[in-house]
Each structure stands twice: as C-alpha cells, then as structure tokens.
Amino acid sequence: MIVRSDGWLEGVLRVHSPNFDARPSGTEIVLVVVHNISLPPGYYGGGHISRLFTNTLDVSADPYFVQLAGLRVSAHVLIERDGAATQFVSFSDRAWHAGVSHFNGRPACNDFSIGIEVEGTDFEVFSDMQYATLNTIISALLTVYPIEAVRGHADIAPDRKTDPGPFFDWGRLELPSSVSIPTA
Secondary structure, eight states: OOBOTTSOBTTSEEOOOSOEEEOOTTOOOOEEEEEEEOSSTTOOOTTHHHHHHTTOOOTTSSGGGGGGTTOOOOOSEEEOTTSOEEEOSOTTEEESOSOSOEETTEEOGGGGEEEEEEEOOTTSOOOHHHHHHHHHHHHHHHTTSOOOEEEEHHHHSTTTOOTTOTTOOGGGOOOOTTSBOOOO
8 A cells, every 4th residue: 555645545436535635834744643533422324424524414314413513523544344445535635633732731632633534433353454454554654754753542541532542452553663652
C-alpha cells in the first residue's frame, strides 16, 4: 500500500467526508490514534459509519442514532470487520476524530495525528483481517510521516473515551521499535 503525495492511499475506497479542515501550518504528523466504532453499537455493516462521516446518517433509522443528530465527525480511515478499508479524509488534512485530547503534553491531537477507526466495540475481539489491514496502513504511513507513537482514543482522552477497548491486542501491531504503543 502506498500513500500518495496528496495524502490518499492507493487502492483504497475513497468516500470524501466534509468533516475536516487544514492542519496548522508546519505541523508534523507524529501520532496514529486507533478508535473503535459500530453503529448502532454492536452491529456491523450497513453503511451507517460512512453515512455518519458524510453527514448523511438517517437519525430515524435506529433509536440510538437520535443522539448523533448534528454531530460532525470523521476519521481518516475506517477498517471494517472483513479488513476492507475506506479513506474519508486525506492524511494531509485534519480529520475530526480525537476531540478534546492530549499527547505528551500537547493538546488538540487532531492537529498532529491520523485517526483510524476499526469497526468493533470495547467488548469483543477484532478480526485477523482488521489487524492485517491496520498493519499495512501503518506501515505505509511510516514511509511518509515521522510517526512516533500509536495510541488508543482512551490514551489521549482518558476522561471521555474507552476505545479501542480491552480486546484490542496491541501486541499484534507490527511496528519498529522507534514507534511506541501503550504499556500495560
């Protein structure tokens, strides 16, 4: 997999989200943030995540969706249960995935991070295909960006978030020793 000069992955489905803006000038991308998501919670497929990220989610389609009305969020990439990846925002731009967050004393992690959503919940294991795709994407990112760390959403927003959750196996990430992951 290759990250093109415009920040898009080659060979990955693109669905453009309007929920992004420019990164601050001169900002280096040093962090990958791993999230989990399923809509409604615990249900997979159905395209609801894509519709959430493109502001086209029908909030009347499920009672859970009512609380998402008007929400404007995105991630750079979504990895579905079967390992299929969809990119919503160029890595060159700031996706709206982390919210109020901090890493190594720096606030506003969206400024300097890439957000990857892995379809799942805090309550079950992720698929082998998801780990394979995640490793492939991170490997491609490492060839272009000075990534220093991979963290979960819970690590950068511990008072608000729990994802990717206790069933995410950090040991399955294939990273060089220069890239840190959460410690137990």
